Amino acid sequence: MSEALKLEHQICFKHYVISKEIIRHYKPLLEPLGLTYTGYIAMLALWEQDGISVKRLSKRLYLDSGTLTPLLKKLEQQGLLLRQRSVKDERVVHIHLTESGKALKSEAERVPMKLIESIFPDGVDEAAAGAHVAALNQLMTLLVRDR
Amino acid sequence: MSEALKLEHQICFKHYVISKEIIRHYKPLLEPLGLTYTGYIAMLALWEQDGISVKRLSKRLYLDSGTLTPLLKKLEQQGLLLRQRSVKDERVVHIHLTESGKALKSEAERVPMKLIESIFPDGVDEAAAGAHVAALNQLMTLLVRDR
DNA sequence: CACAAATAAATTGTACACAATAAAAATGTA
């Protein structure tokens, strides 16, 4: 068997599984907030930049309008945000958090720490984690360079 | 703004984006083989272990029957494999590659190298890559420990 | 100004992905 085709060696497969497994660990933490993982990262972006356009949100989350439009409509239904078409440029839709959407942030405050505890119950090797993040950043830069 | 909730710091988000972006790089390489990414990893597993059961494939790919059953039916339609219910234990379905499915392996032989070239056109730092894979393996072990 | 080109969202169609449940078969145990 050619080594190259062994599943064990597929670097993408590892990221793919890791990503799905971390999302699985998020699920019980996000459920009390009424958020899915995708909804959570959208809210993270909006807590940083309220009033952002769908276009800018799309670039930030690496999700296209086909994914975002239904997601944002659902979050609007939940009362977390408002989708408002710009008066200056009617092609653009800005996403504004409601008071409820802003308030949810404080409830989310402990999610990152809880997630870390869920994944690393025996604590984190800070040096190793730092190196890992650096490697991820470098890889991500390469991957998205022509987007 | 609390640092912990910044999108930039979400480790999962990086894996999630990286995974999707690598799959995007795979797409043009897999299209000539008539495979999606999910179909590709299924075929990788089957080229290693022909005749494997759906259950074992599920464990290997970290995908459940709700994902695998329709995928395997589609690959069967494409003539790459046969789904055969076991005679010894009729609950079990074994997946057997057809000649066409086996033959596809040689066409896939260059995919891994082409993917690396697509992502790292300036070459790979082997030492850094090795460290990265080690970190991924460690993280994956932690993530799937209670599955 | 007229109109081609570009831009931003939304829509449509296809392909996952998982939770929950169902169905069928095998296993364990009184």
Place this chain on the structure above:
DNA sequence: TACATTTTTATTGTGTACAATTTATTTGTG
């Protein structure tokens, strides 16, 4: 042997994702 439990796969329902197309609007250019 009866029958509850477990195991394996399939099904249903919900929620992403993305490619391709459409629609509406704005920008660029002669």
